[in-house]
Amino acid sequence: MITIMTKLITRVLTVFSICLILGGCILLPGGKRISRLQGYSANRDEIEVYVEQQEALYSKLKADINSGVLRPGITKHVILERYSDPIFCNDQPQEEDANIAEICLFRHPTAYFTSDKIYLHFDKNYKLCAWQVGPVQ
Numbered sequence: 001m002i003t004i005m006t007k008l009i010t011r012v013l014t015v016f017s018i019c020l021i022l023g024g025c026i027l028l029p030g031g032k033r034i035s036r037l038q039g040y041s042a043n044r045d046e047i048e049v050y051v052e053q054q055e056a057l058y059s060k061l062k063a064d065i066n067s068g069v070l071r072p073g074i075t076k077h078v079i080l081e082r083y084s085d086p087i088f089c090n091d092q093p094q095e096e097d098a099n100i101a102e103i104c105l106f107r108h109p110t111a112y113f114t115s116d117k118i119y120l121h122f123d124k125n126y127k128l129c130a131w132q133v134g135p136v137q
Helices: 002-024 029-067 076-083
Strands: 088-090 100-106 117-123 128-134
Touching: 029 076, 029 117, 029 128, 076 100
Parallel strands: none
Antiparallel strands: 088 100, 100 117, 117 128
16 A cells, blocks of 8 residues: 555656646746747747738739829828838928928838839828839839
């Protein structure tokens, strides 16, 4: 009877020790690195999703320009809701047309130097008045 009890206690203690050791690895200094790597992995997944969304929105903007969906008179607010934020907006453009108050630049998020640049021109009421699409020069 004592031998059976001893074996049982030994097995329970062994399993308990293994659980403590394996569970404790996460709490050790090396474990912090493991959890940090897991965090980087999660962030990378979020970044990939964000980049895919931005690629789709850039492609949608370009397609809408080519198909005539994008028309003068659309407000900047609507543009930003549909196509996301531009790379850059210049609110002091050096344009000959005095009606242009702002020019915003849109580019592909990953093909930054090889994709077409899309410039949207807004008037003083922040309504789209013109656009330019062109290759990188």
